[in-house]
Every structure is written in structure tokens, then in C-alpha cells.
Amino acid sequence: GDSVTQTEGQVALSEEDFLTIHCNYSASGYPTLFWYVQYPGEGPQLLFRASRDKEKGSSRGFEATYDKGTTSFHLRKASVQESDSAVYYCALSGHTEGADRLTFGKGTQLIIQP
Amino acid sequence: GALVYQYPRRTICKSGTSMRMECQAVGFQATSVAWYRQSPQKTFELIALSTVNSAIKYEQNFTQEKFPISHPNLSFSSMTVLNAYLEDRGLYLCGARGDSYAEQFFGPGTRLTVL
Numbered sequence: 001g002d003s004v005t006q007t008e009g010q011v012a013l014s015e016e017d018f019l020t021i022h023c024n025y026s027a028s029g030y031p032t033l034f035w036y037v038q039y040p041g042e043g044p045q046l047l048f049r050a051s052r053d054k055e056k057g058s059s060r061g062f063e064a065t066y067d068k069g070t071t072s073f074h075l076r077k078a079s080v081q082e083s084d085s086a087v088y089y090c091a092l093s094g095h096t097e098g099a100d101r102l103t104f105g106k107g108t109q110l111i112i113q114p
Numbered sequence: 115g116a117l118v119y120q121y122p123r124r125t126i127c128k129s130g131t132s133m134r135m136e137c138q139a140v141g142f143q144a145t146s147v148a149w150y151r152q153s154p155q156k157t158f159e160l161i162a163l164s165t166v167n168s169a170i171k172y173e174q175n176f177t178q179e180k181f182p183i184s185h186p187n188l189s190f191s192s193m194t195v196l197n198a199y200l201e202d203r204g205l206y207l208c209g210a211r212g213d214s215y216a217e218q219f220f221g222p223g224t225r226l227t228v229l
Contacts, residue, residue: 034217043118043207043220044158089157100146100165100211102218104158 002027006090006105013080014113021075021108023064023090031092033057033066033073034102038087047075047088082112116142118210120221127198128229134194135224137208143188144210148218149181153204161206164191188212198228 006023013019025031032051036044048057050066050073057064062077073090090105117140127133137147146165150158162172164185172178185191191210195202205225209218 036220041222043120043209043222045220046217049217100148100163100218101160102148102150102158102209103160104150106157 002031002092002094002103004090004092004103004105006088007108008106010109010111012111012113015082016079017112019075019077019080019084019110021088021090021110023073023075023105025071025073025090025092027092027094027103029094030068031094033064034091034093035062035064035073035075036089036091036104038089038107044089080110080112082114085110085112116140116212116215116219118144118208118219118221120206120208120224122224123222124225124227126227126229129199130197132194132196132198133226134192135206135226137191137193137210137221139189139210139212139219142210142212142214142219144191145188145213146211147183147185147191148209148211149183149191149193150207150209151204152207152223153201156204158207161193195226198226200228202226203228 003026034049035047038044048059050057053068055066091102119138121136149161161176164170183193205223207223208221
């Protein structure tokens with residue numbers, strides 16, 4: 001079945017550091033790839049998505065590029081802020097199912113120290 | 115904007131009893147509702163997907179007999195956890211999508227504790 005593997009556990013950075021959270025997927029065809037962010041006490045919120053090879057998604061300074069060759073969708077941000085502290089989830093939905101059935105990675109907790 | 119509410123936010127039940135949780139979509143018509151569970155140390159597992167005018171589809175390891183779902187209209191869905199045990203602990207999320215949107219909107223979840 002479909003699966004998503006992302007940087008596990010916590011990533012601790014200081015403000016203005018460069019962020020990379022790795023995400024690799026396994027799925028047939030062309031899945032749609034998503035990055036979600038979850039703040040304490042809230043449900044996941046969509047950051048952005050990408051549906052085609054080489055398509056770049058971006059929002060709030062975060063970006064990721066769909067790479068079918070390496071089956072990756074790594075999340076990057078050039079300069080993180082304390083307010084970026086949250087849990088980030090990479091997810092996919094199969095190309096035949098639209099956005100209704102999501103497969104999530106295990107989540108990466110980002111901690112930004114002032 | 116599109117919002118999803120879930121009730122209750124937290125609940126505690128005794129082992130072997132049942133509890134019902136609700137999901138309400140506001141600002142859009144929820145033509146599909148997906149229920150997920152996040153267990154301790156695990157990511158979100160899809161329990162079932164309910165789409166208007168289609169039968170509710172349960173994922174492997176989840177059954178209607180254990181997690182009956184109702185989706186009576188385009189703004190409301192409920193799910194019951196029957197005969198809850200320790201392994202049913204976790205955060206239950208509702209993800210709703212409308213035809214005008216390409217994404218699911220999630221509620222804050224219902225956290226279930228089983229004693």
C-alpha cells in the first residue's frame with residue numbers, strides 16, 4: 001500500500017536557521033502530495049500541495065518540490081521563526097482517490113528556540 | 115471560510131462502554147467526510163470514508179460494527195466507538211471536503227481516554 005516516510009522525532013533550530021524536513025513516499029502512479037502543519041490543540045492545516053512532477057508548492061515561506069525521480073517532497077524554509085514551532089506532516093492521496101483518502105507520515109516536531 | 119468543529123474535545127469512558135463523537139462542517143457542504151485516529155506514538159490512520167450517495171468505506175482493521183458512522187446531511191457526521199478498550203485511545207480527527215475544494219479541512223479532534 002501507499003506509505004510516507006519523513007524525518008522522525010524532533011528538529012530543534014534557532015531563529016533564522018534554514019529548515020529541511022525530509023519526506024519520501026511510496027505510491028503508484030502520480031499521487032498528490034501535501035504538507036500539513038498542526039499546532040497544539042488544533043487539527044492539521046494544509047500548508048500546500050503538489051500534483052505533478054517538478055511542481056513546487058509554497059506557503060508562508062515554506063516550499064517543497066514534487067520529485068518523482070527520487071519520490072520525495074522535502075519541506076524547506078530559508079529562515080525559520082519561533083512561530084513556526086509546530087508538528088509538520090507529509091501526506092499523500094492516490095491519484096484515483098482525490099484528496100479524500102490521505103496517508104500521513106509520522107510527523108516531525110519543529111522546535112524553534114528564540 | 116471553511117471550518118470544521120468536533121465535539122466533544124475530550125472524553126473519558128470506562129473500558130467496555132461506548133462513546134459518540136460529532137463533526138460539523140461550517141461554511142461549506144461536506145460531500146465527503148473522513149474519520150482518522152491518531153494513537154499514541156502513531157500517525158493518523160484512516161478509519162473510514164463517507165461520501166454522499168455512496169456507501170461508507172471502512173479501511174482494513176476498522177469495521178462498521180466497531181465504529182458505526184452516520185453522515186445524514188452535508189454539514190454533519192458522527193461516529194461511535196463501541197465497546198471501547200485501551201487500544202482505542204487516541205485523537206479522533208474528522209476531515210471534511212466539499213466539491214468546491216481540493217483539500218480536506220480538519221477539526222481539532224476528539225481525544226478519547228479509556229479507563
